[in-house]
Amino acid sequence: MLTCLKGGHVVDPVAGLDGPADLWVEDGRVVEAPDGPRPDRIIDCAGLVVMAGAIDIHSHIASGHVNTARLLLPEFHKAFQARPGATKLSQIGWTAEETGLRYAEMGFTLVVEPAMAPSSALHSHLELADIPIIDKAALVVLGNDDVLLSLMRAGESPQAIEDYVAWTVGSARALGVKTINAGGSAAFKDNVRAFSIDDEVPDYGVTSRAIVKTLQSAVTGLKIPHPLHVHCNNLGIAGSADSAAATIQSAEGLPLHLAHLQFYGYGAGGKRGFSSEGQRLAELVNARPEITVDIGQVMFGPTVTISSDELRQFAGRTAGSPGKYVIMDGEANGGGVVPIDYKETSYYSALQWAIGLELFLLIKDPWRVFFTTDHPNGAPFTAYPELFALLMDRDVRARWLEMLPDAAVKATCLTELDREYTLAEIAIMTRAAPARLLGLPDRGHLSPGAVADIAVYRPGEDKAQMFASAAWLLKDGEVVVENGAVTRRRFGKALALKAETDAAMGRRMERYMQDRYGLPAHWFAVPQDALGRETPFGWVDMR
Amino acid sequence: MTTAWIDGEAAEHAAAIAAAAGRIRASRHPLFTGDYGDVATTRALLRLAAQAGGAVDQQNAAAALGWLSVLRETGSFVGAPAEIRRRADMLLFVGPNALQAAPELADFVLTEQPDLGRGKGGPRRVLWLGGPAALPDLPGGGRVEAVACAPGQLRAALSMLRAGVSGQRFGKGPLATDVIHALAVTLREARFGALVFAACDLDELDLEMLLGLVADLNAETRWTTLPLSGDPAAFGAAQVATWTAGWPLRLGFGRGVPEHDLWRFDGARLAASGECDLVVHLGSGEADLPEAFRELPLIAVTSDATAWRSEPAIRFTVASTSAGHLIRFNELWGSFVAAAPGTASDRPSPAELLDGIAEALDAASQEEAA
Numbered sequence: 042m043l044t045c046l047k048g049g050h051v052v053d054p055v056a057g058l059d060g061p062a063d064l065w066v067e068d069g070r071v072v073e074a075p076d077g078p079r080p081d082r083i084i085d086c087a088g089l090v091v092m093a094g095a096i097d098i099h100s101h102i103a104s105g106h107v108n109t110a111r112l113l114l115p116e117f118h119k120a121f122q123a124r125p126g127a128t129k130l131s132q133i134g135w136t137a138e139e140t141g142l143r144y145a146e147m148g149f150t151l152v153v154e155p156a157m158a159p160s161s162a163l164h165s166h167l168e169l170a171d172i173p174i175i176d177k178a179a180l181v182v183l184g185n186d187d188v189l190l191s192l193m194r195a196g197e198s199p200q201a202i203e204d205y206v207a208w209t210v211g212s213a214r215a216l217g218v219k220t221i222n223a224g225g226s227a228a229f230k231d232n233v234r235a236f237s238i239d240d241e242v243p244d245y246g247v248t249s250r251a252i253v254k255t256l257q258s259a260v261t262g263l264k265i266p267h268p269l270h271v272h273c274n275n276l277g278i279a280g281s282a283d284s285a286a287a288t289i290q291s292a293e294g295l296p297l298h299l300a301h302l303q304f305y306g307y308g309a310g311g312k313r314g315f316s317s318e319g320q321r322l323a324e325l326v327n328a329r330p331e332i333t334v335d336i337g338q339v340m341f342g343p344t345v346t347i348s349s350d351e352l353r354q355f356a357g358r359t360a361g362s363p364g365k366y367v368i369m370d371g372e373a374n375g376g377g378v379v380p381i382d383y384k385e386t387s388y389y390s391a392l393q394w395a396i397g398l399e400l401f402l403l404i405k406d407p408w409r410v411f412f413t414t415d416h417p418n419g420a421p422f423t424a425y426p427e428l429f430a431l432l433m434d435r436d437v438r439a440r441w442l443e444m445l446p447d448a449a450v451k452a453t454c455l456t457e458l459d460r461e462y463t464l465a466e467i468a469i470m471t472r473a474a475p476a477r478l479l480g481l482p483d484r485g486h487l488s489p490g491a492v493a494d495i496a497v498y499r500p501g502e503d504k505a506q507m508f509a510s511a512a513w514l515l516k517d518g519e520v521v522v523e524n525g526a527v528t529r530r531r532f533g534k535a536l537a538l539k540a541e542t543d544a545a546m547g548r549r550m551e552r553y554m555q556d557r558y559g560l561p562a563h564w565f566a567v568p569q570d571a572l573g574r575e576t577p578f579g580w581v582d583m584r
Numbered sequence: 585m586t587t588a589w590i591d592g593e594a595a596e597h598a599a600a601i602a603a604a605a606g607r608i609r610a611s612r613h614p615l616f617t618g619d620y621g622d623v624a625t626t627r628a629l630l631r632l633a634a635q636a637g638g639a640v641d642q643q644n645a646a647a648a649l650g651w652l653s654v655l656r657e658t659g660s661f662v663g664a665p666a667e668i669r670r671r672a673d674m675l676l677f678v679g680p681n682a683l684q685a686a687p688e689l690a691d692f693v694l695t696e697q698p699d700l701g702r703g704k705g706g707p708r709r710v711l712w713l714g715g716p717a718a719l720p721d722l723p724g725g726g727r728v729e730a731v732a733c734a735p736g737q738l739r740a741a742l743s744m745l746r747a748g749v750s751g752q753r754f755g756k757g758p759l760a761t762d763v764i765h766a767l768a769v770t771l772r773e774a775r776f777g778a779l780v781f782a783a784c785d786l787d788e789l790d791l792e793m794l795l796g797l798v799a800d801l802n803a804e805t806r807w808t809t810l811p812l813s814g815d816p817a818a819f820g821a822a823q824v825a826t827w828t829a830g831w832p833l834r835l836g837f838g839r840g841v842p843e844h845d846l847w848r849f850d851g852a853r854l855a856a857s858g859e860c861d862l863v864v865h866l867g868s869g870e871a872d873l874p875e876a877f878r879e880l881p882l883i884a885v886t887s888d889a890t891a892w893r894s895e896p897a898i899r900f901t902v903a904s905t906s907a908g909h910l911i912r913f914n915e916l917w918g919s920f921v922a923a924a925p926g927t928a929s930d931r932p933s934p935a936e937l938l939d940g941i942a943e944a945l946d947a948a949s950q951e952e953a954a
């Protein structure tokens with residue numbers, strides 16, 4: 042079927058397009074304007090904005106920890122059902138089904154779960170397989186696991202470590218590798234309560250820095266397109282900016298991605314001992330072209346923090362609201378679930394909100410800064426439209442600032458920042474740059490050959506309204522959303538790397554699992570036929 | 585090969601599927617339950633129940649539910665069995681049935697000495713609060729240190745222990761003061777301790793007290809818990825229900841959206857009260873069918889083809905082996921695991937059968953709409 046999206050304002054920064062154009066789609070791909078044949082379907086896009094489907098690189102949508110959060114907080118889902126769409130809490134997108142529908146309605150076509158534990162990769166993929174419409178992917182977590190730390194302690198070769206990383210990526214069907222408070226969870230199980238980049242993990246004698254550098258080399262050496270995705274030490278505490286700064290400096294010219302930088306934008310200044318380091322971190326990022334970051338913006342309202350940073354979740358456990366938490370002593374990372382309420386009236390929450398926006402507005406290159414709320418840690422992903430409005434319109438920011446405590450407003454430079462993101466910059470940050478960062482050359486743009494994931498929006502003064510509700514969404518060339526509502530429910534794929542695994546490493550892992558646990562190594566695997574979908578995976582090339 | 589019977593008479597498979605869909609459509613309030621728990625079956629059962637507006641229970645749901653209700657009231661520390669096996673230098677069993685609830689799991693954490701972290705290489709101490717009168721031999725040959733306590737006194741003992749651990753004063757109770765003081769010191773000396781208990785065996789207030797003790801111990805050292813649910817299938821079904829519907833079992837879809845209520849959607853209660861008028865039951869055969877469902881119209885999905893003495897309205901036999909990977913929750917692993925493929929079967933899998941009924945139901949409602 043030949044479809045023509047006619048007369049829209051196409052915003053495609055990769056092709057240098059920012060104006061009226063027709064788009065042609067056939068067999069799930071964007072095609073050249075054909076010479077002869079008439080389209081089978083014309084979608085009138087006059088007056089509408091046309092972009093590639095949006096890509097979210099960091100959103101906790103599918104894992105054992107996410108399901109534990111659901112189990113811990115039945116009241117969240119109850120509120121959702123009572124008043125769908127009425128409050129931020131109610132928009133949390135709590136089931137696999139809701140996750141797919143809500144993302145699609147906002148024009149998203151690919152979402153990455155950033156924290157898949159190797160031992161529960163199957164659980165993550167089972168949930169991902171039940172998320173309708175969109176494509177998805179997951180990053181596999183290493184850096185607190187006994188195998189890696191033991192290989193490092195034994196001084197094994199970079200080749201052995203690459204083989205192990207490749208084996209894990211292959212077993213877990215991952216699109217990339219993440220490390221979360223590298224060594225910190227392992228140390229916490231040995232009762233270490235504070236852990237920084239140059240601290241050693243007891244018993245293994247390796248530092249957090251060494252773990253990050255080792256994994257960065259392996260990811261680079263294996264030609265995994267997505268740079269090592271790092272959740273730094275000391276998340277969320279006053280003074281955490283030092284940890285982020287040290288990690289940025291440790292990149293040493295090789296690509297490195299820092300997750301949810303906002304949660305590290307804190308100094309210990311001021312009379313409350315909690316101040317903004319947004320400017321300092323933005324300058325560091327601006328000066329280091331090998332660094333990319335996502336923000337983890339805080340928006341106001343109740344939500345839940347879900348993290349494989351067990352040490353951090355332990356430290357924050359008593360500040361939860363409602364007052365209950367789950368701390369998981371997993372093998373390797375473990376993690377924790379702590380509900381939280383970011384209140385507009387709180388100096389701390391308000392400053393967190395402001396620091397996120399400082400980073401967005403002060404980091405100059407839209408190719409290196411990514412919108413996220415670290416769903417659901419800073420806010421549910423359904424808050425994105427409001428976030429885009431805040432970035433695109435300084436008057437919207439001014440209105441929000443009026444509602445915040447004076448002390449917080451005084452502690453941020455946000456009032457001095459005039460920058461407004463253009464549509465083209467939004468298209469870079471939400472489409473073109475994520476596709477490039479993940480190594481997906483046929484996504485994030487609309488040139489012939491691209492996957493026909495296309496979002497069409499109705500522009501208006503209210504940018505939040507515009508991005509909340511796509512006028513049209515095409516997934517693989519098929520219309521799935523019209524006027525902000527899903528019209529066709531189908532299933533996408535999980536994107537996974539074509540990882541080549543070394544047979545000797547496979548045998549070594551089999552021995553390790555038998556020796557230490559008496560269990561088979563294939564329990565790490567995610568068999569294709571286990572997921573109940575005809576084509577569960579889409580394969581992605583190494584660089 | 586016959587795979588379906590209507591009123592005890594062999595039937596064409598397609599005709600029986602249509603009859604089952606017709607029965608479900610005609611039912612006011614169907615109940616979907618039985619002994620299931622693999623991911624594909626649970627997924628298919630939830631889909632069918634949602635379409636039919638029915639209630640969903642699982643034969644052993646109660647085993648998982650007590651623990652899940654406490655978890656969501658108070659939260660908890662929870663440890664992966666794999667980590668406890670390798671790291672725990674102290675285990676505290678609580679309650680008389682702590683070992684019997686999941687013997688395989690107890691074996692798994694007990695057989696080897698710790699080889700990770702601060703407790704590495706050392707012996708592992710095993711204490712048992714309120715254990716059985718005759719303590720069993722431990723796998724791996726270790727010795728158990730008994731702390732006697734009658735089952736009815738567990739909560740009081742745990743409460744004293746919490747006070748002892750936190751350095752607070754406590755009054756008289758089931759354990760002597762010096763026993764509490766000594767035990768508190770011991771527990772605080774653990775480098776990585778795990779409190780092991782049969783979650784289905786303790787009441788909710790006992791569980792809350794026990795989780796409180798672990799939270800208190802973590803102020804200074806590391807402790808975690810190992811709840812033994814007693815039924816990984818029920819726990820697996822609860823997990824699938826949670827990402828599908830937002831809540832664990834038990835569920836009802838009668839109002840168009842999933843609702844979660846342990847009491848309202850208890851299958852035995854629904855049958856006894858007459859609220860449900862049709863049961864769709866998964867099990868191995870007639871012996872598997874709980875008494876509560878014998879008086880109701882029944883669609884039985886069984887792995888055993890033996891004829892029933894009292895034949896249900898419709899009976900299907902389904903595959904008991906699978907050529908593909910069957911996914912189940914595994915307590916040792918603490919997550920889902922793919923079982924190695926077995927031999928192919930001529931019969932449909934339970935999931936295929938349930939999907940077939942769902943499709944027939946779908947087609948029938950579309951016809952009606954048109």
Ligand SMILES: [Zn+2]
Pocket residue numbers: 099101155300301415418
């Ligand atoms: Zn995150």
